[in-house]
Amino acid sequence: MRFLVTGAAGFIGSNVVDRLLADGHEVVGFDSYITGQREFLTGAFASPKFRLIEGDLFDLTSVIEACVGIDTVIHFAANADVRFGTNHPRRDLDQNVIVTWNVLEGMRRNGVKTIAFSSTGSVYGVAPRIPTPEDCPLPIQTSLYGASKLAAEGFISAYAEGFGVRAIIFRFVSILGERYTHGHVFDFYKQLLEHPDYLRVLGDGSQRKGYLHVQDCVDAIMIALDKSDEKVGIFNLGVPGYCQLTDSIGWISNHLGLNPRLEYTGGKQGWIGDNPFIFLDCWKMCSLGWQPKLSIEAAVRRTVDYLQANKWVLERRP
Ligand SMILES: NC(=O)c1ccc[n+]([C@@H]2O[C@H](COP(=O)([O-])OP(=O)(O)OC[C@H]3O[C@@H](n4cnc5c(N)ncnc54)[C@H](O)[C@@H]3O)[C@@H](O)[C@H]2O)c1
Structure with a gap:
């Protein structure tokens, strides 16, 4: 099979590339x-079966060319940051909606029949x-990010109906693990490196959320691509629980042997559009034979291990 993976150099995309x-x-x-x-593609570049197109998916012509000879598109490129959406109100529209439409057009013009898409539990x-x-x-x-992902889901569903595309839409909880570059573990680890004695926490700390390790996420993507027979299959992905x-x-403090003083910014939400309770029912994905292998605690601890061993990523992302 020949796959096009958009967002191939990203956290989740590069793990998908390695698995494929x-x-x-x-x-x-x-x-x-x-x-x-x-650096996330170092292993991939060593393979004769891998090629990278370095470019912006906003350019429709490049996307159409990239879809030539492709069987399945895994569309994971996006602005993946929910938190700063209101600082740049157009970014989610451009990177998450228009770019998704470009990918769908590239597929339509080349007869590509399957798309897997990374949506979000934020919808x-x-x-x-x-x-x-x-x-x-x-x-x-509640967030521009969630709104853009929902709009993208809408375009994907309409292309499935209108042009005979098979679509698999994943609504993820937050993903953790190797090559993680954004999210609360990243922020907390970065802070604790700078000042091990205190930690500034957005919200009041009572937020409850599910998390999933990236390898469990990749397992689910592969199983759904293989087994989903719906025209538009929508699958929640998360562990059966939350923390x-x-x-x-x-867990982070214990893993690092620290006992920081906690300073809460207060309120039930960490930022505008933050959903204080995310717990997805993943029965549908499990019915295809998938089970996450790692608990949230294990995923958090492995993420800290990754960041400790790869401090360079802390400098790359603000
Ligand atoms: N990480 C999570 O917890 C999480 C949760 C839910 C959904 N998602 C979704 O999963 C996908 C992957 O997220 P991630 O965490 O790996 O993010 P990421 O930022 O690490 O990866 C996104 C990749 O897309 C690329 N990209 C973005 N816009 C592009 C464009 N216009 N043209 C070409 N490349 C572009 C980036 O360079 C990056 O490599 C995203 O769609 C995100 O919305 C992620």
Whole structure:
């Protein structure tokens, strides 16, 4: 099989690329390195079955060319930061909606029949049902990121209906693990390196969230690509549980042998659009034969190990 992976140099995308190559597939990566890291593709570059197109998916012509001869597109390129959405109100529209439309057009013009897409549990906003199943009514959107992902899901579904594309849409909780470059473990670890005696925490620490290790995430993507037979298959991805932010702070501090004083900024949310309780019902994905192998605690501890061994990533992302 020949795959196009957008966001190939990113945290999750590069782990997907490595798995596809290990499984014997041919992979064309596409990345602008806006947040991706060349080093994440070191293993891939050593494979004759890998090629990277360095460019911006905003350029439709490049995307159309990239889709030539492709069987499946794994579209993971995006602005993946929820938190700073209101600082640049157009970014989610451009990078998450227009770029997704470009990818769909590239597929349509080349007869590519399958797309896997990284959406987010953020589309559930403040969910009316917990644990939240895929068919939960979608509430009013609370972040530009969530709104852009939902719009992208809409375009993907319409292309599936209109042009016979098979779509697999994953709504992830936050992902942790090797090559992690953004999120609360990253922020906390970076802070504790600078000042081991105190930690500034956004919100009041009571936020409850699910997390998933990146290898469990990649397993699920591979299984769904193989087994999903719906025209548009939507799959929640997370562990069967959640932790409170203070649990995670405890694991990180314990792992580093620290006991920082905690300074809370206060309020139930860490930032505008932060959903204080995210717990996804992943029964549908599990029914395809998938089970996450790592607990949230193990995923947090492995992420800290990764950051300790790869401090260079801390300098690359603000
Ligand atoms: N990390 C998480 O916890 C999480 C949770 C839910 C959903 N997601 C989604 O999963 C996907 C991957 O996230 P990630 O954490 O690996 O993020 P990431 O920032 O590490 O990866 C995104 C990649 O896309 C590339 N990219 C972005 N815009 C581009 C453009 N216009 N042209 C070419 N390349 C471009 C970046 O350079 C980067 O390599 C994203 O779609 C994100 O929204 C991530």
